[in-house]
Amino acid sequence: MTPEDEKETTRRQKARNLVVGGTLLFFVILFYAITIARIGGQAG
């Protein structure tokens, strides 16, 4: 693997980590919101 390839690999890994991290954070918030919505629905 050339130095350019290694640089590109690092860039892609970093970008993928950010996307996966962002997606996980989004789902944490979404599941919290779903729980609140469903509890609210049952209470009503």
Next chain:
Amino acid sequence: MSVSANNSPVTAETSEPFGVPAPALAAEAARSMPADWRDFLTLTKPRVLTLVIFTGICGLLAAPGSIHPVLGFTAILAIAMGAGGSAAINHWWEADIDAGMKRTANRPLPSGRMRRDDARDFGIFLSLVAIGLMGLANGWLAASILAVAVVYYAVIYTMWLKPRTPQNIVIGGGAGAFPPMIGWVAVTGEITAMPILLFAIIFFWTPPHFWALALFMKSDYAKVGIPMLPVVAGEKATRRQILLYTIALTPIVIAPWIIGGTGAMYGVTAVVLSAVFFAYAWKVGTRTKIEDDQMLPEKRLFKFSILYLFILFGALVVDRVAAYQGFTGLGLFT
């Protein structure tokens, strides 16, 4: 370049130092790298997803009853994820076919930018998460229909029937017909005549829509051996089928109004759109191709068919929302 069964990109042989062809080196380097996240996004077929999301939202909004905005958003997200997951499985299964067609040769798998197994695993994971999410947020009936839709598209259509029958598009239309039904069931929790009619509308709309495209893209499909109707049965039979499916579509599109599921606003829109659609289909169905044909009527029918579906489902939502909001009392929509 194509991809062989063992996931190795097959490249044109050229003589290079050390006996390794340059394109092979480039492809090898690309495959040894992790795929770019944008390639994963491409696997979900974002352009197709726009129609899936649109019809899903329409089913959700047109259904009687109300849904919490968070649960409504989750339902649409799950529909989109399920459709995206099955599209990724489709990419995995059809990588060899995609490599042979100009339109699809640059996709992540045939171009060698991604490992084939990664696409399969991504598709299965995305589909399972979508089904679980739908079940937890919107009930297991909607989740079950989503699961059927995923299996229908990824297995029954893509793996089994698409390469075997010229009626593949008719069967494939069923996969695209699920989203409004799932959106509806996410709200109501039951399957009634209306969601079945919404399913039927897209099911019968798909053949004339796609065969119009297949008529002017025929050479591409013929090259990779997919038994598209124009390739197998010929243009004349395809044109006749386009006309027949358009005729069958008309009463189904008007049926929601006839059975009282919608108001006159949807009904009038459906009648007018059906008349225009029939006129375009008649032109395509009754003509014979001439030399150096630009296939303009086929291209017009294809473009109008997309507009047709957007306007029809848009009218359905406006009609239903107006009725639920009580605007029908003004006499505007009844």
